[in-house]
Amino acid sequence: MNDELKYLSRQTAVGALSRRKFLGRAGALGVSAAAANTMLSSAVHAAGPQKGGTLRIGLQGGSTTDSMDPALAANTTAVNLIRMWGEPLVELTDDGGIQGKVAESFEASADATAWTFTVRKGITFSNGQEVTAADVAATIERHSGEDTKSGALGLLRDIKDVRVDGRNVIISLNTGNADLPYLMSDYHLIIQPNGGKDAPDAAIGTGPYIMKEIDMGVRFVAEKNPNYWGDLGHAETIELLVINDNTARVAALQSGQVDIIDRVPPRTAGLVARAPGITVASTAGPGHYVFIAHTNTAPFDNQDLMMALKYGINRQEMVDKILFGYGTVGNDSPINASYPMYSEMEQREYDPEKAAAYFKKSGHSGPILLRTSDNSFPGAPDAAALFQQSLKAAGIELEIKREPNDGYWSEVWNNKPFCTSYWGGRPTQDQMFTTAYLSTADWNDTRFSNEKFDQMLLAARAELDTGKRKQMYADMGEILRNQSGLICPMFNDFVDAYNDRVGGWVEGVAGFSLMHGYAAQRMWVTG
């Protein structure tokens, strides 16, 4: 690379030269705009974080009916907001491990039934109050109490007792759980003064920002917390706009009104990426789109019929036509490579002949009814139609019933025997299996009940030997793949986008979209 160009890109990165000028100079030196843009973004990265400025982010999912109470957080806007003002005990690292946040360190007893979390010394809430172990214990109590509405209740069922000992919080469990730190990283479990029992929606926590303006479902403004203990938060101000309409969100990025957006529709992501100064970032995650059947309801209690359906779906076609390539094929298990203890299984392929053979063996006749709706996952009705076509080649008739978006989650999902749905995934296999495939799980949306699977799940949970544990999860994945009512054709990538006014995007961060919801805190304004 030309030395002059290098110098110029550094100047631009630190804000001494405008981007437009840089591109002009680069053009004069015979460099294409695309190459100059790439050069600029690497220079921005190399220059390191810039302090100050206002970072503007446009997100999908917020609603006027939301609450600032982290216990009730249920959409991406809520998660990104929580990341500004609050922190959990521990958090995922970029590669899916665990790091301390409010807790400085943590350790388990030998059988993993007791966990000790040590609260970080000298950190304060944004109201100036010092964080104590009692606040942590109260937080756990609030989310696991009898009368809680917390979305984290399901995760905390196994907690027997929470004790405070100086700066330590000791959590005892009914059965051993090697993954407890993962559970404590859940975004509902934000440490609040007195656990948020007094003012659950006050938005007071230990996060890098302090909420200044709150207009639910519309606009939020947060300013840097001057007393924050960690190294997050480069921009002085973050402005978060809720932009639910896909086209409006993309237009807002293109017209320079916001710097970062989430959920770029896969259909248009290619076009968006071609615009100058805009980068589309696709991150593989644990989220997957599913066709789920109740295995305790006829005709889906028939294993051969389930196998016919599993062989009758064309997974690659769905990745190409529904995800437009922003995703990977599924393998009828909810686990993919983004899980820490994933082991590979033989890929099940589309095979109409095998599907026809299984269908014949099942003895079933007549059409199979599948319910779907637009909001069960993006493109679900189209995916259902593709499924219908691929099954037709095997001589199986699929009848599609289109349901209204409104009320789909209360009336159809987890209620009707065969429908389309999605899962956001969980940080660990244990959580994913416990949430949806344990026979007693609340959200067992395939009515899967397998004694051996249940026993292995409990045994694996308390197993601290990683090798043994990995093997157990591999076996369980195999059971699910062959015996459950889950047909999983694809894992969807998170598709986010940002412009060149901001820098610091990190590829492949584990967890949710937008760098696990930390994009606004970890990225910076370049001028």
Add this chain to the structure above:
Amino acid sequence: MSLLLKMLAQRIALGLLLLFLVSILIFGGTLILPGDVAQSILGQSATPEALANLREELGLNEPAVGRYFDWLGGLLQGDLGTSLTSGQDIASAIGKRLGNTFFLAFWAALISVPLAILLGLIAVRYRERWPDKLISAVTLASISVPEFLIAYVAIFFVSVRLRWAPSVTTINDSMSLGEKLHTISLPITVLTLVVLAHMMRMTRAAILNVMQSAYVETAELKGLRMFTIIWKHALPNAVAPVVNVVMLNMAYLVVGVVVIEVVFTYPGMGQYLVDHVSKRDLPVVQACGLIFAGVYIGLNLVADIVSIISNPRLRHPK
């Protein structure tokens, strides 16, 4: 004059009765919808315990009729209640949203109403000639295209390409009036295009109707200029139907702009109502429904009064 007062009282009483019926309709309608507030709040993450806890807290276990009358009692004392989902006071939350909606509607009306009437007058003046045909063609084309499409096209050219006006029109209190107006310039333009045709065509038709009368012919024979005849003699006699249509369109600007609000991310009543309907937040839906019905009934009342005042035969009955 007493007739006018009597009619006013009658209309207001009828309006209140209508509002009452509307509130029953909305209440019944939201009960028919599948799922309840607790399920809608918790969504896919609902567990049976969390559902039961939330239902208890929100008082959903009480019979529906009892809840309705509780609400009605509160309303008669001026209390709209609190939102089931966010626990906020409804009156203050709606106040801000309603203010935004009126702000947008006011500026859109301020531009579109005079413009529509002026275009109508020009169309009459050059009847069946090219200005008339051009005006009709353009306004009818703009009303025929779906408003979200006009909005997207406007966003693409004006916001993304030219960067003249923002596509996200989230206004807030820290903006000056000038900034606010610049921010909402695109939605105002699109709304104007949407409501223009209806008002323009009605102005044109009503005036043309009057133009057939004998007194217009007399005025013509007196040698008055065409525009003077239209402005001084025809328009005052055509006011009643024009006002009716203007009021209908103004009501539309307040209650019918949900799509525009979504496309331009404008924090008005429409988005607020949609959010709460999808969460089955009955008190808020009721309040919004009543306000919308009230706006319609109120504007229609204004139209009636104007048409009586503008018509001496109604003002001085025998």
